[in-house]
Amino acid sequence: MMKRTLVINMNIAENLFNEIKQVVPDWNVIANKDTEKIADELVQAEVVLHWKRAVAPFLLEKNDHLKWIQTWSAGVNSLPLDALQAKNVTLTSANGVHAYPISETIFALMLGLTRKVHSYVRQQQVQTWHNAGLKLEIHEKTIGVIGVGAIGQETAKIAKAFGMKVLGVRHSGKPAEHVDEMYTPDQLADLLPLCDYVVITLPLTEETTGMFGAKEFRLMKNSAFLINIGRGPIVKEDELIQALENQEVAGAGLDVFETEPLPEDSPLWTMENVIVTPHTAGATEHYTERVIRDIFIPNLKHYLEFSAPNVNIVDYDKGY
Secondary structure, eight states: OOOOEEEESSOOOHHHHHHHHHHSTTSEEEEOSOGGGGHHHHHHOSEEESOOGGGHIIIIISOSOOOEEEOSSSOOTTSOHHHHHHTTOEEEOOTTTTHHHHHHHHHHHHHHHHTTHHHHHHHHHTTOOOOTTOOOOOTTOEEEEESOSHHHHHHHHHHHHTTOEEEEEOTTOOOOTTOSEEEOGGGHHHHGGGOSEEEEOOOOOTTTTTOBSHHHHHHSOTTOEEEEOSOGGGBOHHHHHHHHHTTSSSEEEESOOSSSSOOTTOGGGTOTTEEEOOSOTTOOTTHHHIIIIIIIHHHHHHHHHHSSOOSSBOOTTTTO
């Protein structure tokens, strides 16, 4: 009888590999980032940890055993969702693993823009001593968290330490801890004029693509800052640039962009009221351990008992 196979599409520390192996001691478990070296195992894999484009031909065209893929990322918009759904493959994401590092990045961007840290860094390069018009505080302001998932809830929690009023947006409209008022997506126009900071923490779906454009920027306060750590195409970048140039929005902290890497000729690189980070908001020293210990191993144990994982199951119809 052929052994059941679990493929990890990357190299991981031996202790983490052993922790996984202990859960499925009778399985064939292999970890290797070289796709060609594990081609045979990919064709036989029942469970796969970490999707990457190179494995698509093996998993989608040649594999008749595949039941479940655990992604390495929270977003799944880059995966062939239609093909995976057609094969009846269960997909789980790494949603939740980013809550600490991304919420920290959100406040780094908010505080940087508010307290002019980005301006002072530029001035330091040319040895200029100037106050850069510093006057704003973050305390007791209003923050709009657009997408109250794990990241949004951690952001709301931190905001309360600054005495901020927290407005949230989520599909269900259900209340959440640390969120003072919850809105639904169709109420976005009511929320935006109230916010001093608008933080986008949404996944990219058909519904969220282009969600923020000229209309939304005109609804925001001229003194408000936009933070986007969700996905670049949620924001119409040309319209954001125009809004920043026209001072319809005070500034922006952007970790994600319509085109990545951000093109060298993008005006965003040199705008005084913009902070650019290279899609690194979720980077953390604890990423691998959190994905494996907090998400994958609990999912694997549940899979063994019930033939299905139960953490972060992706809804193919919603796209997240």
